[in-house]
Every structure is written in C-alpha cells, then in structure tokens.
Amino acid sequence: MTERLVVIGGDAAGMSAASQARRLKGPEELSIVAFERGHFSSYSACGIPYWVGGDVAERDDLIARTPEEHRARGIDLRTRTEVTEIDLAGRRVRAVDLETGTSSWTGYDKLVIGTGARPVRPALPGIDAPGVHGVQTLDDGQALLDSLDRVGTDRRRAVVVGAGYIGVEMAEAMLNRGFEVTVLNRGEQPMATLDPDMGRLVHGAMDGLGITTVNRAAVTEIRTGPDGRVSAVVTEAGTYPADVVVLGIGVEPETTLARAAGLPLGPHGGLLTDLSMRVVGHEDVWAGGDCVEVLDLVAKRTRHIALGTHANKHGQVIGANVGGGYGTFPGVVGTAVSKVCDLEIARTGLREKDARAVGLRFVTATIESTGRAGYYPGAAPMTVKMLAEYRTGRLLGVQIVGRDGAAKRVDIAAVALTAGMTVEEMTALDLGYAPPFSPVWDPVLVAARKASTAVRAAGSA
Amino acid sequence: MTERLVVIGGDAAGMSAASQARRLKGPEELSIVAFERGHFSSYSACGIPYWVGGDVAERDDLIARTPEEHRARGIDLRTRTEVTEIDLAGRRVRAVDLETGTSSWTGYDKLVIGTGARPVRPALPGIDAPGVHGVQTLDDGQALLDSLDRVGTDRRRAVVVGAGYIGVEMAEAMLNRGFEVTVLNRGEQPMATLDPDMGRLVHGAMDGLGITTVNRAAVTEIRTGPDGRVSAVVTEAGTYPADVVVLGIGVEPETTLARAAGLPLGPHGGLLTDLSMRVVGHEDVWAGGDCVEVLDLVAKRTRHIALGTHANKHGQVIGANVGGGYGTFPGVVGTAVSKVCDLEIARTGLREKDARAVGLRFVTATIESTGRAGYYPGAAPMTVKMLAEYRTGRLLGVQIVGRDGAAKRVDIAAVALTAGMTVEEMTALDLGYAPPFSPVWDPVLVAARKASTAVRAAGSA
Numbered sequence: 040m041t042e043r044l045v046v047i048g049g050d051a052a053g054m055s056a057a058s059q060a061r062r063l064k065g066p067e068e069l070s071i072v073a074f075e076r077g078h079f080s081s082y083s084a085c086g087i088p089y090w091v092g093g094d095v096a097e098r099d100d101l102i103a104r105t106p107e108e109h110r111a112r113g114i115d116l117r118t119r120t121e122v123t124e125i126d127l128a129g130r131r132v133r134a135v136d137l138e139t140g141t142s143s144w145t146g147y148d149k150l151v152i153g154t155g156a157r158p159v160r161p162a163l164p165g166i167d168a169p170g171v172h173g174v175q176t177l178d179d180g181q182a183l184l185d186s187l188d189r190v191g192t193d194r195r196r197a198v199v200v201g202a203g204y205i206g207v208e209m210a211e212a213m214l215n216r217g218f219e220v221t222v223l224n225r226g227e228q229p230m231a232t233l234d235p236d237m238g239r240l241v242h243g244a245m246d247g248l249g250i251t252t253v254n255r256a257a258v259t260e261i262r263t264g265p266d267g268r269v270s271a272v273v274t275e276a277g278t279y280p281a282d283v284v285v286l287g288i289g290v291e292p293e294t295t296l297a298r299a300a301g302l303p304l305g306p307h308g309g310l311l312t313d314l315s316m317r318v319v320g321h322e323d324v325w326a327g328g329d330c331v332e333v334l335d336l337v338a339k340r341t342r343h344i345a346l347g348t349h350a351n352k353h354g355q356v357i358g359a360n361v362g363g364g365y366g367t368f369p370g371v372v373g374t375a376v377s378k379v380c381d382l383e384i385a386r387t388g389l390r391e392k393d394a395r396a397v398g399l400r401f402v403t404a405t406i407e408s409t410g411r412a413g414y415y416p417g418a419a420p421m422t423v424k425m426l427a428e429y430r431t432g433r434l435l436g437v438q439i440v441g442r443d444g445a446a447k448r449v450d451i452a453a454v455a456l457t458a459g460m461t462v463e464e465m466t467a468l469d470l471g472y473a474p475p476f477s478p479v480w481d482p483v484l485v486a487a488r489k490a491s492t493a494v495r496a497a498g499s500a
Numbered sequence: 501m502t503e504r505l506v507v508i509g510g511d512a513a514g515m516s517a518a519s520q521a522r523r524l525k526g527p528e529e530l531s532i533v534a535f536e537r538g539h540f541s542s543y544s545a546c547g548i549p550y551w552v553g554g555d556v557a558e559r560d561d562l563i564a565r566t567p568e569e570h571r572a573r574g575i576d577l578r579t580r581t582e583v584t585e586i587d588l589a590g591r592r593v594r595a596v597d598l599e600t601g602t603s604s605w606t607g608y609d610k611l612v613i614g615t616g617a618r619p620v621r622p623a624l625p626g627i628d629a630p631g632v633h634g635v636q637t638l639d640d641g642q643a644l645l646d647s648l649d650r651v652g653t654d655r656r657r658a659v660v661v662g663a664g665y666i667g668v669e670m671a672e673a674m675l676n677r678g679f680e681v682t683v684l685n686r687g688e689q690p691m692a693t694l695d696p697d698m699g700r701l702v703h704g705a706m707d708g709l710g711i712t713t714v715n716r717a718a719v720t721e722i723r724t725g726p727d728g729r730v731s732a733v734v735t736e737a738g739t740y741p742a743d744v745v746v747l748g749i750g751v752e753p754e755t756t757l758a759r760a761a762g763l764p765l766g767p768h769g770g771l772l773t774d775l776s777m778r779v780v781g782h783e784d785v786w787a788g789g790d791c792v793e794v795l796d797l798v799a800k801r802t803r804h805i806a807l808g809t810h811a812n813k814h815g816q817v818i819g820a821n822v823g824g825g826y827g828t829f830p831g832v833v834g835t836a837v838s839k840v841c842d843l844e845i846a847r848t849g850l851r852e853k854d855a856r857a858v859g860l861r862f863v864t865a866t867i868e869s870t871g872r873a874g875y876y877p878g879a880a881p882m883t884v885k886m887l888a889e890y891r892t893g894r895l896l897g898v899q900i901v902g903r904d905g906a907a908k909r910v911d912i913a914a915v916a917l918t919a920g921m922t923v924e925e926m927t928a929l930d931l932g933y934a935p936p937f938s939p940v941w942d943p944v945l946v947a948a949r950k951a952s953t954a955v956r957a958a959g960s961a
Binding site for chain 1: 512544547550555556561562665807808809812813832833834835837838844848875876907909910912915916918919921925927928929931933934935936937938941942
C-alpha cells in the first residue's frame with residue numbers, strides 16, 4: 040500500500056526531507072505532496088544580500104531546485120498553495136490555492152512541517168511605506184531591487200535597521216550599490232551575536248569601510264515624504280534621512296499552524312523535536328528548519344537559530360527516517376560566520392552572557408595575531424576571543440574578527456566544542472601550518488594557550 | 501644555586517625552549533647557554549620559498565628573533581659555534597668556535613637537543629656544481645638568489661628536483677622569478693604525501709600553471725657546461741636543460757651527535773622522547789623539533805615530520821618542564837598544508853598506504869564541491885578525499901585539493917582525528933556557513949556523508 044507524505048513548506052528543510060525520502064522510497068511505496076505558499080522552492084535566502092549587492096547576477100542563481108525539477112523527481116509540489124490548518128486527529132491538512140481561492144483537505148500518513156521563520160516587523164508608524172523593505176524572501180529581494188531603481192543618482196542614502204548578520208550584509212550590499220549607508224543598531228555594539236568587546240572591533244572596521252553605525256538607536260518612527268515614499272528614520276538617538284530603508288531585525292519561528300494544532304512549542308516559540316526530528320509526542324509528525332528549536336550542546340538547552348545549513352541537515356535526517364533509513368540531529372554549538380566587505384566575523388559556542396545565563400563560571404582570553412605568517416604578503420590582524428570553563432578548562436566559546444581566513448577558522452573551535460575538549464588539550468592541536476595560511480602558532484592555538492593560562496590562574500586563586 | 505641549561509641548536513625548538521624557560525626562571529636561578537653553528541637564530545625556514553620567489557622582500561623578515569634579541573633576554577646564545585660532542589656521563593658538551601677553531605667543554609645540569617634536520621643530498625655526479633642549490637637554511641636561500649642573478653635574461657630554465665612541499669613551493673618561486681620550470685619527480689605523482697589519485701589533481705593543476713612535472717624521473721646525474729656551472733639534469737626519463745637546479749628532496753633528522761652519545765633513536769633516525777619531550781631513559785636530556793620522532797596519534801607509531809609548528813610546540817613544552825612548569829606534547833595527526841600559486845593542498849591523518857602499513861582496513865570517499873556557495877563569485881572546485889575505518893567508521897584521514905579556502909579546511913579533520921570522531925558523527929558538525937565561505941553543505945560534511953554511507957555499505961557486505 041502506498042503511504043502518503045505531506046510536507047508543509049517548499050524550502051530547505053521541507054524539500055530536503057522530501058528529496059531524501061524520495062531517494063529511499065519510490066512513488067509506488069510513498070507518494071509525496073508538498074505545499075508552498077510562495078512561487079519558489081529550495082532557494083538560498085542567505086544569498087539574497089549578495090544578489091541585492093550585485094555579486095550574484097540573477098535571482099534564479101539562488102534557486103537550488105525549481106518546482107519543475109522537484110516534480111520531475113516524483114514530488115507533487117504545489118506552489119502558491121497555503122496550508123491553513125493541520126488536523127492531527129484526522130491526519131489531514133487543509134490547503135488553499137492562492138490563485139483560485141479554493142481550499143481542500145489532503146490526508147497524510149506522515150507529516151513534515153517546514154514552515155520556516157518570519158521576519159520581526161515592529162508595529163512602527165510608517166513601516167509599510169514604499170521604500171521600506173525586508174529581505175527574507177526572493178520576492179522581498181526583487182521588491183528591494185526595484186525600489187533601488189526608483190532612487191535618483193545624485194544622492195543615495197540607505198538606512199539599515201538592525202546590525203546583526205542580515206544588517207551588516209545588507210550594509211555591504213547597499214555600499215556596493217553606491218549608497219551612503221547608515222546602520223541603526225538598538226544595542227550597545229553591532230553584531231550582538233558577539234560579546235560587546237568583539238562587536239566594537241566590527242564597529243571600528245565598518246567605520247573604516249565608510250559605513251556609519253549608530254548604536255543605542257532604537258527606531259521609533261519611519262517618516263514619509265510628500266510622494267508617500269520613505270524619507271527618514273526617527274530613533275531615540277536622532278533622525279536619519281533615507282531614500283531606502285532595509286529591515287534586518289531578525290526572525291522568529293513561523294509556528295502559527297503548529298500552535299493552532301496544539302503541537303509542543305519551546306520557550307522561543309519553535310517546535311520541539313526529538314533527536315530524529317520527530318515532533319515530541321507525535322509519532323508521525325516531523326519538523327525541521329527555521330520553525331524548530333535546536334539543542335545547544337554547550338548550554339544544554341534549546342535555542343532558535345534560523346540558518347540554511349541546519350535546515351538542510353534537518354531535512355536530510357527527516358527524509359532518512361521517513362524513508363525507512365536512520366538519522367539523528369544531535370544539536371548545534373552555535374557556529375555562525377559572516378562578512379562585511381573584507382571583514383570576516385565568526386562565532387561559536389557561548390558568549391559571556393550566554394554562559395552566565397546557564398550558570399557557568401568562566402575565564403576569557405583575547406589575543407591578536409594574523410591570519411598568515413607576519414612576513415607573508417596580505418597578513419592582516421585577527422582577534423580571537425576564547426571562553427573556557429572555570430576549573431575544568433572546557434572550551435565554551437570562540438569569537439573571531441579579522442580579515443582573510445578569520446571566518447572559517449572558527450570551525451576548529453566548533454569541532455573542539457562538539458568533542459568537549461579543554462583549552463589545554465587544544466594547545467596541542469595539529470593544525471595546518473604554512474606561511475601563506477597561518478603563523479607558526481595558529482591564532483586559535485595562541486588563544487588556547489592564553490585561555491589555558493587563565494584557567495590555571497583562576498583555579499589557584 | 502644557579503642551574504645551567506645548555507641548548508644545542510639556535511632555531512625553533514631550541515630557542516623556544518630557552519625562551520620559555522627564561523620566562524619561568526630568571527638568570528639567578530637558571531643560566532642558559534645556547535650553541536648555534538650558523539649565523540642566524542629563530543628563523544622561518546618554511547618562509548624561504550616565498551623570499552626566493554619575491555613575495556617576501558628581505559631575508560631578515562624571516563627572522564623571528566635575532567641573536568642580539570635573545571641575548572638581551574638573558575640567553576647566552578653563541579652563534580657560529582658548533583657542538584661536536586655530548587658527554588652524557590660528564591654532563592658536558594664540547595663546542596668549537598667556527599671563527600677561531602678553538603674548542604672547549606661546557607657543563608650542564610639540563611641539556612636540550614634541537615639539532616634539526618639535514619637535507620637529503622644524494623651522491624650524484626655533479627651535485628656540488630655551481631648552480632645546484634638546496635633551500636634548507638637562510639644561507640642556502642641567499643646563495644640561490646645570488647645564483648639566479650647570474651642566469652641570463654633571454655632563457656631562464658629552472659629544474660626542481662623533488663615534488664613534495666618544498667619542490668612545489670620552489671616551483672612557484674622559480675615561476676615568479678620568470679623561469680621556465682620543470683619539476684622532476686621520482687614517484688608516480690607529485691605530492692607523495694597525498695594518495696596518487698589526489699596527487700594527479702595537483703599534477704593537472706601544475707600543468708595549468710605552466711609548470712612541467714615529469715613523474716617517474718629519478719635523477720642519475722647533473723651535467724655541467726664548459727664554465728663548470730650546471731647545464732642539465734639527467735634522469736631515467738630523459739635529460740632536462742637547466743640554468744639553475746633546486747633540490748627539494750626532503751630532510752632527515754640531524755642526530756649525528758646524539759647517535760655518537762648513545763642516545764635512543766627510532767626507526768626513522770630521530771631521537772625518541774617521552775610525552776614531556778625528555779629523551780627516553782635520560783632524566784635531564786630533552787629534545788625537540790626536526791631531530792625527534794613524534795607519535796602519530798592515528799597510526800599509533802612514531803614518524804619523522806620536519807615542520808616549524810611542531811618544533812615550536814616542542815620548544816614550548818621543553819621550556820615549561822625545564823623551567824619548573826608542566827607541559828606535554830601528545831603527538832601529531834599529520835596535518836600539512838601547502839600551495840602552488842593559487843592551488844591549495846592539504847592532508848591530515850593517514851593515506852591509503854599508511855593505513856595498510858599499520859593493519860587498518862578502511863573505506864574511502866572522494867567528493868567534488870566548491871569552497872563557496874556555487875552561485876557566489878570565485879566559487880572554485882574543491883576535491884575532498886576521506887578515509888574511514890571499516891566497521892567502526894572512525895575517521896582515518898583527509899586530503900583536500902582546491903582553491904580558495906581548501907587548505908585550512910583540513911583543520912576540521914585534524915580536530916576530529918584528535919577527538920577520535922567517526923565520519924557519521926562528523927556529518928552533524930556545526931561548521932560555519934555563509935555563501936562567501938561555504939556551500940550550505942560544507943565540502944567536509946559532504947565527504948563525511950559519503951564516507952559514512954561507504955562504511956555502512958562495506959559493513960553489510
């Protein structure tokens with residue numbers, strides 16, 4: 040008998056799950072129906088800043104697999120079709136065709152929820168004015184690009200609201216498009232995913248790139264001109280003229296449907312799953328991607344992290360399990376990398392405030408080194424901050440700000456965190472060394488040595 | 501009472517040990533005498549190819565700390581002074597001043613041996629002819645640069661003997677100096693530190709860079725012209741005209757003194773030490789750097805690896821222990837990175853033949869991906885080969901050949917090897933993802949997934 044798998048959401052988690060399940064089971068064993076309310080499937084939302092900035096030429100470059108390609112692989116993907124209700128008892132979902140308005144029920148044997156995240160959009164006066172843009176979807180990106188065309192060539196002023204990953208990436212994109220760029224940041228320093236001392240380095244580097252960052256500048260209003268289009272952004276810190284405004288404030292799990300169906304949500308509003316990505320307490324319901332919470336392996340509690348790489352892993356695991364194979368997603372250590380122009384920014388594990396929040400006592404060590412041997416051309420400063428647990432010396436987190444080679448160096452720490460290494464153990468790591476790639480002591484090793492010394496000093500105090 | 505520490509060898513291991521010991525103990529507690537037969541101290545031999553190639557302007561850029569700087573820190577460093585005998589029973593060394601020829605004994609309480617490695621120099625006809633150069637020391641590098649000046653500008657032909665790290669780096673250097681470059685390789689493929697299938701990729705890329713590589717070309721003779729200067733290199737595969745010849749054949753431990761003193765040597769001719777870098781069976785004698793054998797943590801036996809980063813770690817550990825602190829060097833996993841022009845080459849752990857040699861049965865997986873998201877500018881192919889143990893799935897080794905971001909990605913595997921991870925565990929690693937730095941599945945994750953599948957397939961066969 041043919042089982043039916045229903046997937047809600049046609050992006051990374053949902054379509055990875057569908058594709059992996061299809062690889063394991065043919066259409067005679069498993070029929071797969073996927074609902075997506077948008078026009079597109081399986082695209083890289085993370086790539087939108089680079090498309091808007093002009094590094095990526097075409098919107099379609101960001102699409103990994105089109106709806107047609109999914110259909111050719113035996114997945115009945117229905118775009119512009121929005122699921123409006125999950126009936127768990129009846130094992131069915133109701134979906135509405137957004138073109139015709141007709142709605143119908145579809146039964147399932149197994150259900151995958153990949154409803155993603157929605158951008159935080161504060162209820163500010165003027166937030167819906169023309170010229171104010173989010174950058175969450177391909178449609179958002181296209182609207183922003185169209186909007187840029189309507190800005191004159193004499194003076195081009197962009198205001199980016201938010202100084203996290205999306206904010207700094209969009210600052211770079213607007214700079215590349217020839218705009219004067221102001222980033223309005225609610226917090227103490229940009230990149231709140233770093234500790235403020237490391238965020239300060241980002242702030243300084245952004246200054247150097249010609250990007251104005253205003254800290255402690257919570258937005259209170261967006262003003263429009265006589266043509267109804269955005270003209271300025273008002274904050275507690277002052278008013279900033281704007282020809283275009285980009286919102287990069289972050290996202291939250293899109294779990295409206297799940298909540299209405301009574302599925303279990305965590306403290307951050309994301310679905311809760313077990314190691315196999317099955318929704319807790321629901322045998323045949325699975326969830327992954329930006330709509331779930333994930334276990335932070337360092338803090339030992341759940342977090343919400345919207346990131347394509349996790350969504351793809353979730354989809355892979357769900358697809359394996361739904362397709363009769365086996366897979367688990369053990370959790371994350373909180374690795375994230377980004378760049379603004381040639382400045383690379385990376386973090387993994389816990390910040391100081393994260394460690395405090397879960398009751399961990401720690402020492403910190405911050406060092407400055409270079410990404411290549413000091414004498415090698417292009418050697419540029421790199422700052423590494425390391426947190427280690429008091430007494431045990433267990434690595435808790437690493438933050439890196441620098442130029443060439445800074446970002447992916449954080450992977451060393453990501454693996455060490457996963458393995459539960461101490462900073463003392465890390466000092467002996469056999470990392471790749473050659474003058475074009477590293478000083479003879481890799482910056483991560485230098486930080487580990489200093490952290491190790493700090494652990495000993497604190498322990499004997 | 502003041503103890504005396506005597507150090508033989510004024511480069512990375514010896515002077516790191518001396519410096520670290522000095523940090524922990526002042527001159528009133530510990531006097532430090534260091535003997536170095538050359539002119540220089542603490543320099544980066546790994547940087548010589550980049551100095552010869554012109555990327556690094558000055559010889560002195562490669563010197564981390566001059567003899568004067570060491571002396572200013574309370575280390576009695578005697579350059580141009582060669583130790584000719586170690587008298588273990590009498591706790592003294594005999595040294596000869598190479599300027600005056602006078603020799604004298606110096607007593608020690610603790611002895612550190614950091615005599616380094618010597619280049620393999622086969623006894624071939626013509627090997628001492630003008631125009632034939634090693635690149636082991638700063639003096640070698642200077643002699644080569646002087647030699648290049650004597651080659652005319654109309655036709656400049658360089659032959660590099662050896663296709664390992666030094667060989668390919670010197671090929672790049674000669675190319676940068678405007679030479680036609682031929683690399684003569686005894687083996688099946690260049691970069692014998694990789695498996696031949698990966699070495700083939702390096703060969704192809706070198707072709708593309710305009711470097712001619714001849715495999716299975718063991719050198720039998722070096723011919724000279726009427727002026728006595730090198731004119732050609734004769735191999736089993738043919739004769740290659742040469743205006744300059746660079747020897748990059750590798751090195752072996754320089755343990756002549758240690759052998760004469762009866763200190764324990766391993767199967768590769770290097771000194772054997774314990775975890776604290778103390779010579780086995782000798783309470784007050786320590787050794788580190790290119791003259792020792794190190795424990796391969798994957799193969800579980802000793803190897804000889806001449807690499808500055810290990811030498812510095814050894815020196816640090818020795819200095820800590822000699823200075824009354826504590827440190828160990830647990831071993832290596834065999835990580836090495838290199839480049840030839842924009843081609844990056846990396847390896848860690850075991851090759852196929854290494855695994856076979858120690859009785860391990862394994863599966864392999866090779867994948868091709870890119871170092872950035874496929875749509876991001878500059879995304880270039882990257883090939884990752886992974887070895888995993890049969891049944892257990894434990895990671896055994898990784899080799900990577902590619903462009904931007906290939907080399908240091910091997911650090912992920914270096915940490916995973918150190919932690920004893922399985923390739924299945926590696927598939928869940930939380931590695932940094934953003935389009936400029938990685939596809940949504942990092943190439944190492946893709947390789948781990950394929951290796952993991954191969955382990956399962958082999959186990960069920």
